[in-house]
Amino acid sequence: MSAKANGLGRWYVIAAPYLWLLIxxxxxxxxxxxxxxxxxxxxxxxxxxxxSWSEGIGKFISQLDFENYTFIFGDPLYVNAYLSSxxxxxxxxxxxxxxxxxxxxxxxRAPKSWQPTLMMxxxxxxxxxxxxxxxxxIAILKPEGFLSIFLIKLGIISEPLxxxxxxxxxxxxxxxxxxxxxxxxxxxxxEKINPSLLxxxxxxxxxxxxAFWQVTFPLSLPGVFAGCLLVFIPAVGEFVIPxxxxxxxxxxxxxxLWNEFFNNRDWPLASxxxxxxxxxxxxxxxxxxxxxEKVREAGR
Amino acid sequence: MNRRFSWFNATSITLGFAFLYIPILLLVIxxxxxxxxxxxxxxxxxxxxxxxLENQALKDAAWVTIRVGLMSATVATVLxxxxxVTLVRMGRFPGRTLFSGMIxxxxxxxxxxxxxxxxxxxxxxxxxxxxxxxSLAHITFTMCYAAVVVQARLQDFDKSIEEAAMDLxxxxxxxxxxxxxxxxxxxxxxxxxxxxxxxxxxxxxxSFTTGPxxxxxxxxxxxxxxxxxxxxxxxxxxxxxxIVTVGVLSAAFITxxxxxxxxxxxxxxxxxxx
Numbered sequence: 001m002s003a004k005a006n007g008l009g010r011w012y013v014i015a016a017p018y019l020w021l022l023i024x025x026x027x028x029x030x031x032x033x034x035x036x037x038x039x040x041x042x043x044x045x046x047x048x049x050x051x052s053w054s055e056g057i058g059k060f061i062s063q064l065d066f067e068n069y070t071f072i073f074g075d076p077l078y079v080n081a082y083l084s085s086x087x088x089x090x091x092x093x094x095x096x097x098x099x100x101x102x103x104x105x106x107x108x109r110a111p112k113s114w115q116p117t118l119m120m121x122x123x124x125x126x127x128x129x130x131x132x133x134x135x136x137x138i139a140i141l142k143p144e145g146f147l148s149i150f151l152i153k154l155g156i157i158s159e160p161l162x163x164x165x166x167x168x169x170x171x172x173x174x175x176x177x178x179x180x181x182x183x184x185x186x187x188x189x190x191e192k193i194n195p196s197l198l199x200x201x202x203x204x205x206x207x208x209x210x211a212f213w214q215v216t217f218p219l220s221l222p223g224v225f226a227g228c229l230l231v232f233i234p235a236v237g238e239f240v241i242p243x244x245x246x247x248x249x250x251x252x253x254x255x256x257l258w259n260e261f262f263n264n265r266d267w268p269l270a271s272x273x274x275x276x277x278x279x280x281x282x283x284x285x286x287x288x289x290x291x292x293e294k295v296r297e298a299g300r
Numbered sequence: 301m302n303r304r305f306s307w308f309n310a311t312s313i314t315l316g317f318a319f320l321y322i323p324i325l326l327l328v329i330x331x332x333x334x335x336x337x338x339x340x341x342x343x344x345x346x347x348x349x350x351x352x353l354e355n356q357a358l359k360d361a362a363w364v365t366i367r368v369g370l371m372s373a374t375v376a377t378v379l380x381x382x383x384x385v386t387l388v389r390m391g392r393f394p395g396r397t398l399f400s401g402m403i404x405x406x407x408x409x410x411x412x413x414x415x416x417x418x419x420x421x422x423x424x425x426x427x428x429x430x431x432x433x434x435s436l437a438h439i440t441f442t443m444c445y446a447a448v449v450v451q452a453r454l455q456d457f458d459k460s461i462e463e464a465a466m467d468l469x470x471x472x473x474x475x476x477x478x479x480x481x482x483x484x485x486x487x488x489x490x491x492x493x494x495x496x497x498x499x500x501x502x503x504x505x506x507s508f509t510t511g512p513x514x515x516x517x518x519x520x521x522x523x524x525x526x527x528x529x530x531x532x533x534x535x536x537x538x539x540x541x542x543i544v545t546v547g548v549l550s551a552a553f554i555t556x557x558x559x560x561x562x563x564x565x566x567x568x569x570x571x572x573x574x
Contacts (some may be wrong), residue, residue, distance in 0.1 A: 009472055014390060014399075017383035017443065021402040024440040028417030031424055045423050099319070102312035109309050118313065120552055125320050127494070127544050129501040131518050131525070132537040136323035139330070139338050139529050146326060146339055179320065230408060237410020239504055244525060254412045261416065261508070271420070274413050281410070289404040296387070296455065 029278070036272035037064035040265075047267050068272035077251075078273070082280065084251040088167065088242075089235035092174035096182045096231050097224065099175055104186035104223075105216075108193075119187070126180035134173055134244050141169050141245070165247035173241040178234070182227035189223030190216070222291075229288045233281055253277055324541065331534035338529045348535040358520055358536065364431065365500060365517040372438035373496035379439065380446025380491055381484075385476075387447065388454040406444040414441055415508030422509060429511025437509040438499040445498060446491035453487035454480075486555040493551050497544055 041048040049063040072078040107118045125133065140146045143160040151157045163169050193216060201211040239254035246252070253273065261270040305313075331349075335342035352358060383403055390396075406414065418437045419429075427433055461483075465475045481488070503518040510519070517536070524533055 010390065013382050014386045014393060017379045017386060017403075017447070018395070018399055020379055020440070020443070021383075021399070024418060024421060024436065025402050025406060026398075028421040031420045032413075032417045035420055099316065102308075103316035106305075106309035106311075106313040106316075110305060110313065116552075116556070120548070121317060122320070124545065124548055125324065127497050127548050128324065128541055129518065129537070129544070131501065131503050131521060132327070132540060133323065135521070135525050135529070135533060135537065136327040138525070139326065140323055142339075142529070144339060149339065176319070176323070179316075183316075233408040234410055237412050239410075239412050240522075254410055257412045257416065258504075267420075270416060274416050277410065278413060285405050285408060286401075288408055289401050292404045293400055296451070 032271045032274050034064070035268055036068055036275045037066065038268045038271075039063075039067070040268050045267070046265055068269050069276075071269070072272055072276065078253075078256065081251040081253045081256045082276065085236050085238075085253040086280070088170060088174070088250075088252060089232050089238075092171050092178075092235055093228050093232040095171060096175045096178055097228060100179055100182035100186055100227065101224075104183045104190055107183070107187050108190035115191075122180050122183050122187075130177055131240060133177055134240055137169070137173055137176065137245060138164065141172070164245070165250075167246060167250050169245035169247075170242050170250055170252075173245045174231075174235050174238065177241065178231040181230040185226035185230065186220065186223040189220045189226075193219045226288075226291060226295075229284055229291070233284050233288065236281060237277055327534055328538045328541065331531060331538040333531060333534075336531060338531060338534065348531040349539075351532060352535055352539075355532070357515075358517075361515045361517045361520040364514055368431065368435050368438060368506075368516065369496045369499040371435045372442055372499045373492050375435075375439045376443040376446050376495040377488060377492040380443040380495070381450050381488055383443065383447035384450035384454055385480075387451050389459075403444050403447050406441045407448065409441075411502070411504035412508075415505040418505065419508045429509065430514040433509045433511065434506050434514060434516065437505050438495075438502065441502075441505065442495035442498045446495050449491040449494060450484060450487050453484045457483050486551075486558045489554060490551050493547050497547065500540070500544075 035047060038047045038049060040046060049060055103122075107115065107122075110118060138145070141161075141164040142148075143162060143164065145164070147163070148157070148160040151161065163172075197215055197219075198211055201215050202208070206214065237254040237257075238252060239258050242250050242252040242255050243258070246255075254277075257270050257273045257277070260266045260273060330338050330341075332344050332346060333341055334345040334347070383399075387400060387403065415437070418433075418440065422429060422433045422436070427436075462475055462479055465479045466472065470478065501518060502516075503522050506516045507519055507522075510516070517540075521533060521536065524530065
């Protein structure tokens with residue numbers, strides 16, 4: 001179906017995914033926002049007011065207020081959870097970049113016949129359950145786990161490591177789980193670099209390290225940027241990793257939202273937490289979307 | 301171009317893959333451990349796999365997960381393919397920016413937000429929560445991944461083939477089914493497999509959107525993991541890893557075979573013309 005395919009058929013093709021996403025992706029955000037202005041109630045559903053046509057929209061709106069937001073801003077626990085999520089996400093994005101860059105670089109410089117296999121090996125863990133991969137780290141990091149046993153046998157440490165249930169474990173978990181998201185865009189941009197550019201730099205007397213910083217790295221920046229966004233945005237709202245690997249002092253907003261919803265059954269407060277989290281993430285998300293559009297346009 | 305591994309590149313690749321794979325390997329190996337202790341080796345045994353078969357709750361959860369996965373992957377692939385066609389072939393239309401935003405945002409949206417907002421829309425619509433609401437939720441987020449996979453392939457291929465078909469009198473619909481779809485088929489299959497595994501994996505969105513009676517495998521695994529590491533979880537994880545590995549490798553094989561064939565045909569066509 002090309003641009004020639006005008007008329008009704010064209011609109012059917014557009015309408016199906018468009019309507020689906022409007023109903024199940026966009027409109028839900030308005031409902032979350034509305035609910036964040038409501039109060040918690042012991043009822044089904046557990047919030048008030050619920051909208052009814054008989055009472056009219058005026059009465060409904062008059063019952064909404066910003067109470068949940070003033071509560072969140074008044075309680076340092078929530079503010080700290082937001083700040084600490086941002087900090088943890090930033091640090092782990094940087095660590096992921098440090099681990100991923102040499103790998104992606106090595107892959108892009110590997111013999112051509114090896115590259116599909118190496119790609120496959122990066123993609124495979126990405127398809128393997130997130131939960132299972134985090135679970136695998138519990139057995140490694142716990143005090144009587146593989147890492148402690150291994151290091152004690154080598155004589156490097158004498159006491160078991162206390163990594164499990166700390167923020168360090170959360171960093172390890174995020175780097176591990178999101179590594180493929182960083183490697184793939186990095187590899188894509190590194191692989192496109194013409195090797196003759198580097199040869200030219202070296203012919204002109206540039207040392208390899210200098211050639212890397214002045215030629216390779218700047219050309220790989222689109223990949224660095226895409227990879228960092230792909231890791232940072234979901235990491236800010238991460239729930240499973242801080243819940244399973246983090247300790248009680250690891251504050252992350254995804255965990256706070258989950259607890260408000262499932263443990264305290266406070267749907268309105270959970271909604272307010274979600275709205276604020278979305279406000280924090282909206283700018284990075286828009287940048288991400290712009291960049292994806294640009295890649296798409298360039299691919300034409 | 302004949303390139304060889306340099307010392308530095310070989311080291312960084314080896315260390316990187318060791319980091320990616322050692323945790324998974326340890327998990328798989330210790331699923332065959334005789335001992336109940338997950339970190340102490342006591343000989344080979346498959347008894348934990350046997351005990352899985354007797355766990356009815358786990359089997360029920362697996363069945364729910366597979367049904368949700370099949371259902372949502374199929375619908376998501378259809379919607380995702382339509383969305384990819386819209387993005388790549390429809391040019392400009394009103395609301396296009398919003399549309400591409402709604403395709404790309406769910407890829408990075410934290411699960412807790414997606415889960416909560418979907419739950420609230422289901423409550424507002426008065427849906428009974430359970431199998432169907434989990435499926436609807438999974439269709440919504442996996443269709444965006446499907447769209448991205450298919451659009452990458454759609455972009456690559458030469459639009460003039462479609463235009464030629466239409467110049468020869470094919471309708472847009474028959475052009476799609478007879479020309480476009482066969483060419484993008486491998487990416488559609490990959491999109492289905494990706495949607496299926498994403499649905500199989502999801503814990504957070506399913507936890508929000510489920511109701512009484514519908515527990516998925518990740519939810520079951522999660523509630524057991526919170527109680528500690530057990531060999532049974534290693535065994536069920538190993539089975540899931542096995543399924544995913546076979547699926548990914550066969551998808552790669554299908555794609556490779558098709559691209560080899562197209563390459564051969566292209567050479568033949570050029571040979572005939574020359």
